[in-house]
Amino acid sequence: MVDGKRRRTDAAARVRALLAVARRIADPGDSLGVCARARLCELSDLSLSGVELALSRHLETAASDTELATFIERAEESARCAVVLSGNVCTAALRALAFGLATASSVLVKPSRRDPVLAELLAAELPTLEVVRSVEEALDRLQAGDELHVYGSDVTVAAIEPRATARGLTLRSHGSGFGVAAIEADDAIESAAVALATALVPFDGRGCLSPRLAFVAGGREHGRAFADSLSGALSKLALTVPRGTLSTLERGELSRFANAYQLLGEVWQHQDHLVAFDPFPEALSLAPAHRGVCVIAAEAAVAAHLLTPFSRRVTAIGQVGNRPGPLAHALAQTSPFARLGRLENMQRPPFDGPVDLRNILAQSAGTKTRSR
Amino acid sequence: MSVETESRALHGRVRAFIDKSLTAAACESFDSLACALARFQAEHVPVVRAAFRRAGIHPADLSSANQIPAIPTDIFRLRRVAAHPENLDTRVFETSGTTFGKPGHHAFRELDTYHHGALRWAEQMLWPDDPRLRVVLLACSEAQAPTSSLSYMLARFADRHGNGAWFWDGERLDLPGLVAALTIASNVPVLVAGTSFAFVHLCDTLSGPLPLPKGSRVMQTGGFKGRSREVAPTELRASLSKTFDLAENAIVAEYGMTELSSQLYQRLGDAGDRYLAPPWLRVEAACPETLALLPRGYEGIARFLDLANVDSSVGIQTADRVIVDEDGGVTLLGRLPGAPPRGCSLSIEHVLTADG
Structure with a gap:
């Protein structure tokens, strides 16, 4: 018991030290904050105000005692831990490294090649973090029984998994996922649209919690009105936080998606976003992750049925207000390991574990989630 | 004229076009037949009608095949693309990809x-x-x-030749049966046809060459969907050439997809x-x-006009990258990055993975 308590106390101290550095990064007047902004503006594909939004509003800088206790409880102790990071969300390194530090007293960090900024800044300030330059180096430095945390696409996870297994490592993988919004029949359309836009704009919708689908109950007219309002809300937000630059490939993806949904329903494609509306859904498609969202008119049972093939991919379900209505409830039953919370907070989940809780919640429920 | 009667008449015109286009016989123009099909589809297939509306083209005003709007392949997963009701389906082909839950359907x-x-x-x-x-x-x-x-x-190929033996039982390759079939004393040339993944599996499993009689040929089709060992087309061709002791020009690749009714081949x-x-089948490259x-x-x-x-839809838009030559020859360059993997090999690969 004493050992367990000591472990938790030490882990909490390591995580708090990390959050202290994060506060400096979030502060635009601190030298770390200045450096982070300069480098992210160069590397992240977000607009200047997109970077500012990410650092000032979505970088976790504090945690309550209760949150921290849950956070550490959800990690498992290991002598050593390595964290392989992905590059879609510029602030994601923080929580991933915090989870690593909750696991082990020192953590090897393999930053994303595309966006190493946060990981490098944090590691430079903390002796508990050490940057390694390749996954192979991380694997070589670990021993059987150590933990390897991998964040990235399913392809990345699949490529690393056999090597981790062969070395007897405990792999915690955080693969592809997306968020879903639930708009009930009696929700006020305008405020719901603003809430969803608030969740979609951070990171230009590229995060694993970012809403890519919005189910709207209450009939097709309600669904269409919501899609229209959402487009308006996104346009308004883009005035202060415009979308970052898109590659030719990404522009093409948006264009082809818009082309398809123009045949199925209606599309609002503007300079900084794309909203597609399907009034007669038979199956689902994900909107491209560049402030794209697909609005689906469906009542609870139909929505749950449509979402079922994707259920393992859903990381977060956003609802209007604090209590899930029938639609959110049905979606949550389909994706029981997704976070469920207020729509506008989808990108600001409580500091109670990794942002993507699917594996941990499934493990608690007795499902096999860890490979060894 | 009823939908069925109109459809039957169009089928007849297309079959006549197929026969005549392969001979010197005079036949109606590709464009005229493509436009007739597109007008029929615009009237009876809702998504084709929507595509015309979106393109701002009235079907009656069509004058050339290249004006025909194309339906993205993904639509076959999201809507029924058919001029007839489900109760008149004689067959529904499905895509093998499961990335997005529901496969595409072509009725x-x-x-x-x-x-x-x-044929x-x-x-x-x-x-x-x-x-x-x-x-x-x-x-x-x-x-x-x-x-x-x-x-x-x-x-249908097997029917045409009056024989055919299948060596994939739905779960695994029947290697002993295949080896036995290919090593019998016979000078009759063989057509070995199947999915690329099955051929890779065969090459990986065989312990030695399996020479085929003179005049034999191999047809392979489909990709690897990023879910198994990928083999470059030239490497697969060389490997099959070595395995079957055939010239590389006896190994031909086929390109087809559920949403099309026609196929492309490399020339034997x-x-x-x-x-x-x-x-x-007309192929064009689109931006x-x-x-x-x-x-x-x-x-x-x-973009295909089939x-x-x-x-269903004469115009089909894919996400497969191509270069189309002046003479209509097509070089395939793979799928656009980010586009969902799809095609025939997945079914086999999926089962192999599950077995493994």
Whole structure:
């Protein structure tokens, strides 16, 4: 018991030290904050105000005692831990490294090649973090029984998994996922649209919690009105936080998606976003992750049925207000390991574990989630 | 005229076009038939009608095939694309990809035109020398995979040659059976046809070469979907050439998809990588961003005008990158990055993975 308590106390101290550095990064007047902004503006594909939004509003800088206790409880102790990071969300390194530090007293960090900024800044300030330059180096430095945390696409996870297994490592993988919004029949359309836009704009919708689908109950007219309002809300937000630059490939993806949904329903494609509306859904498609969202008119049972093939991919379900209505409830039953919370907070989940809780919640429920 | 009568008449016109286009006989123009099909589809297939509306084209005003709006392949997963109700389906082919949960569906009111076109083009491309062939198939049989358009086509090839043996039982490759079938004392040339993944599996499993009689040929189709060992086309061709002791120009690749009723092939006897479409299938490259058609020789994404798609959509837009030459030869460059993997090999690979 004493050992367990000591472990938790030490882990909490390591995580708090990390959050202290994060506060400096979030502060635009601190030298770390200045450096982070300069480098992210160069590397992240977000607009200047997109970077500012990410650092000032979505970088976790504090945690309550209760949150921290849950956070550490959800990690498992290991002598050593390595964290392989992905590059879609510029602030994601923080929580991933915090989870690593909750696991082990020192953590090897393999930053994303595309966006190493946060990981490098944090590691430079903390002796508990050490940057390694390749996954192979991380694997070589670990021993059987150590933990390897991998964040990235399913392809990345699949490529690393056999090597981790062969070395007897405990792999915690955080693969592809997306968020879903639930708009009930009696929700006020305008405020719901603003809430969803608030969740979609951070990171230009590229995060694993970012809403890519919005189910709207209450009939097709309600669904269409919501899609229209959402487009308006996104346009308004883009005035202060415009979308970052898109590659030719990404522009093409948006264009082809818009082309398809123009045949199925209606599309609002503007300079900084794309909203597609399907009034007669038979199956689902994900909107491209560049402030794209697909609005689906469906009542609870139909929505749950449509979402079922994707259920393992859903990381977060956003609802209007604090209590899930029938639609959110049905979606949550389909994706029981997704976070469920207020729509506008989808990108600001409580500091109670990794942002993507699917594996941990499934493990608690007795499902096999860890490979060894 | 009822929908059925109109459809039947169009099927007849397409089959006549197929026959005449392969001979010197005069036939109606591709554009005229494509426009007639598109007008029929605009009237009876809601998504085609929507595509015309979006393109701002009135079907009655169509004057050239390249004006026909194309339906993205993903639509076959999201909506029914058919001029007839479900109760008149004789067969529904499904895509093998499961990335997005529900497979794409291509419903057929009748299969005679599909069957006719597939055989006529295979005669040109796979057995132009019209030999007697033994047919050996590395794919699920039609009974095992009734929704696979590849299995349907291969079964028709077997029918055409009056024989055919399937060595994929739905779960695994029947290697002993295949080896026994290919090593019997016979000078009759063999057509070995199947999915690329099955061939890779065969090459990986065989301990030695499996020489085929003179005049034999191999047809392989489909990709690897990023879910298994990928083999470059040239490497696969070389590997099959070595395995079967055949010249590399006896190994031809086929390109087909559930949403099309016609196929492209590399030419038997050619060593190049170009694919040829039949006269009833036009291929153009479109800009991936604007979807506008590109001049010949430019890289773009493949847009098809398939006259054999009588009851669905003559215009099909894919996310497969191609270059179309001045003479219509097609070089395949793979799927656009980010586009969902799809195609025939996945079914086999999926089962192998599950077994493993």
